[in-house]
Amino acid sequence: MSDQExxxxxxxxxxxxxxxxxxxxxxxxxxxxxVACLDLVPEVPEPLIGVRADVADDDAVRAAVAEAAxxxxxxxxxxxxxxxxxxxxxxxxxxxxxxxxxxxxxxGMVRTTRAALPHLRASAHAAIVNTxxxxxxxxxxxxxxxxxxxxAVLSLTRATAADLIHDxxxxxxxxxxxxxxxxxxxxxxxxxxxxxxxxxxEARQPSGRLVSADEIAGAIAYLASPRSAATTGTxxxxxxxxxxxxxxxxx
Numbered sequence: 001m002s003d004q005e006x007x008x009x010x011x012x013x014x015x016x017x018x019x020x021x022x023x024x025x026x027x028x029x030x031x032x033x034x035v036a037c038l039d040l041v042p043e044v045p046e047p048l049i050g051v052r053a054d055v056a057d058d059d060a061v062r063a064a065v066a067e068a069a070x071x072x073x074x075x076x077x078x079x080x081x082x083x084x085x086x087x088x089x090x091x092x093x094x095x096x097x098x099x100x101x102x103x104x105x106x107x108g109m110v111r112t113t114r115a116a117l118p119h120l121r122a123s124a125h126a127a128i129v130n131t132x133x134x135x136x137x138x139x140x141x142x143x144x145x146x147x148x149x150x151x152a153v154l155s156l157t158r159a160t161a162a163d164l165i166h167d168x169x170x171x172x173x174x175x176x177x178x179x180x181x182x183x184x185x186x187x188x189x190x191x192x193x194x195x196x197x198x199x200x201x202e203a204r205q206p207s208g209r210l211v212s213a214d215e216i217a218g219a220i221a222y223l224a225s226p227r228s229a230a231t232t233g234t235x236x237x238x239x240x241x242x243x244x245x246x247x248x249x250x251x
Contacts, residue, residue: 005225007032009125010072012065014038014055014112015082016048019181020131023213024079024220031221033077036068038112055082055108065115075119077224080109081131083149085183090144098145105149109156120169125226128164130157130173131216134239137175154235161233170232172223177239178202180210206247207240 011028015021016037025048029035035048038061042050049071053064069075083105086093109130120126133150135143154173161171178184178201191197202209219238222228237243 004032005227006077006221009076009123009226010034010036010069010074011077011079011224012036012038012068012072012075012112012116013079013081014053014108015131016079017042017044017050019183020176020179020213020216020220021079021081023217024081027214027217027221028077028079028224034072036072038064038068038082055112056103058111061108061111062115065112065119069116069119074123075116076123076125076127078113078116078120078128079131079220079224080112080128081220082108082112083131085187086145087142087187088145089142093145098148101145101149102152105146106152106156109153113160117164117167117169121167124168125229126167126169127224127228128160128169128171129220129223130171131220132157132173132175132235134175134177134237134242136235137237137243157235158233165232170223170229172232173235174216174219174223175235175237175239175243176216177205177211177237177242179216180212184210205240205242206245209240211238211240 011033013021013025016025017039025035025037036051037044037048038051038053042052044050051064051068054060132153135147136150136154157173188194216238219236
């Protein structure tokens with residue numbers, strides 16, 4: 001029998017129609033939660049509920065969160081997962097591209113959290129989990145813009161946890177390493193030598209492989225669970241040891 005630790009709870013997952021978001025929504029539902037997935041193309045399998053939303057549009061976010069809360073009968077858990085990527089050094093992206101990523105990766109979380117707060121304040125088990133990145137804590141080459149947004153997400157997570165602790169709302173984030181997701185697959189497809197690029201991404205993680213969406217979903221579920229009621233303002237690395245380990249080369 002599946003663990004039903006989320007029975008009676010309602011969750012919203014942004015970017016919930018694919019990759020990490022869909023894996024998270026599926027796991028929460030399997031463990032008993034009622035789950036709505038906010039996405040630009042909200043095509044999700046039952047019992048998940050799809051709600052169209054563009055996190056770069058405040059009015060759309062407010063309407064989508066209200067629709068989801070009504071459909072779910074409340075809101076206890078918010079997973080801020082929607083995000084987009086970019087390659088390049090600090091010289092390589094235009095101001096417009098910087099603004100585009102900031103609108104989605106940072107302000108998107110601000111908008112969704114802001115819209116969800118009235119519902120979360122009414123919950124006895126309120127939790128917000130943000131999808132951050134190893135890019136927030138490690139200097140990765142050719143990722144200046146993306147890293148800047150994720151560094152902001154990490155700081156935003158901690159500051160928001162401090163602001164909301166007396167409202168009974170926990171705020172945490174996960175820091176995935178390079179994950180085997182559709183976005184990474186698109187990056188690999190665009191590389192001159194996809195096989196070599198994949199091998200390089202696998203090699204920089206001490207585990208020697210990419211992280212799976214299901215592994216990240218498991219970490220998000222741990223942080224969102226009422227069983228983690230003493231955990232707030234923290235980040236959890238799911239990166240095959242990339243953040244903390246410094247291995248000697250094998251002989």
